[in-house]
Amino acid sequence: MKLTFLGSGACFYPKLHNTSAYFTYNNNLILLDCGETVYERLLQCEDIASYGQIYVVLTHLHADHVGSLGSLLSYCTCVLKKRIYVIYPNEQVCKLLSLLGIADDFYYYKKTLGNELEGLSVIPVKVSHASDMECFGYEIQCGKSHIYYSGDASDIPEEILVKFKSGEIQTIHQDTSTHESNSSSHMYVGKLEKKIPFEERKRIVCMHLDSDCHKELEEKGFSTIEAFG
Ligand SMILES: [Zn+2]
Numbered sequence: 001m002k003l004t005f006l007g008s009g010a011c012f013y014p015k016l017h018n019t020s021a022y023f024t025y026n027n028n029l030i031l032l033d034c035g036e037t038v039y040e041r042l043l044q045c046e047d048i049a050s051y052g053q054i055y056v057v058l059t060h061l062h063a064d065h066v067g068s069l070g071s072l073l074s075y076c077t078c079v080l081k082k083r084i085y086v087i088y089p090n091e092q093v094c095k096l097l098s099l100l101g102i103a104d105d106f107y108y109y110k111k112t113l114g115n116e117l118e119g120l121s122v123i124p125v126k127v128s129h130a131s132d133m134e135c136f137g138y139e140i141q142c143g144k145s146h147i148y149y150s151g152d153a154s155d156i157p158e159e160i161l162v163k164f165k166s167g168e169i170q171t172i173h174q175d176t177s178t179h180e181s182n183s184s185s186h187m188y189v190g191k192l193e194k195k196i197p198f199e200e201r202k203r204i205v206c207m208h209l210d211s212d213c214h215k216e217l218e219e220k221g222f223s224t225i226e227a228f229g
């Protein structure tokens with residue numbers, strides 16, 4: 001399974017566009033987050049009408065992760081005549097969409113992807129990021145491919161770290177910040193260095209970057225993303 005990134009930036013670093021990625025599975029498209037810059041970049045990158053179904057899997061409801069979801073749903077319903085899926089474990093997303101004028105029948109809501117796509121599992125894992133909102137990372141598995149996508153998170157859940165160290169999870173895509181702060185909303189790179197020994201760092205792909213820190217991260221042994229466009 002290959003993730004294609006539409007952006008790799010943090011909310012306050014729009015130069016790298018909002019962090020979001022997608023992959024395809026049996027002619028379905030699975031999009032991870034839909035921040036402000038995502039709708040436009042997705043349409044530049046993909047002929048989304050050609051897919052059987054589209055699933056938008058959300059990590060949390062900050063604007064840099066859902067900011068263009070309303071427009072994507074309107075476009076799919078009104079232009080493509082396609083009702084797509086919104087996946088997020090907390091029903092509050094429906095309230096948010098309703099306030100944006102997106103009617104319930106513009107999309108299918110599901111808390112988790114469940115068995116919707118046979119052979120693909122996308123499992124939410126609670127992460128610490130914001131005190132007033134439920135935030136999730138996702139463990140994604142199909143065939144021999146098994147990865148973790150953190151969303152915004154100040155840490156890596158212990159169960160994920162254990163699976164990573166044993167090799168069961170091959171790659172972690174991790175929110176990484178180069179700014180140390182007391183707010184602990186994002187994973188500070190110094191903390192990440194303490195958790196991950198140098199020889200394992202290639203399998204950590206840093207995303208949601210808050211500066212042009214690619215070189216610095218690569219020198220520390222981590223991987224970074226070449227975003228689309
Ligand atoms: Zn964010």
Ligand SMILES: [Zn+2]
Pocket residue numbers: 060062129152
């Ligand atoms: Zn956030």
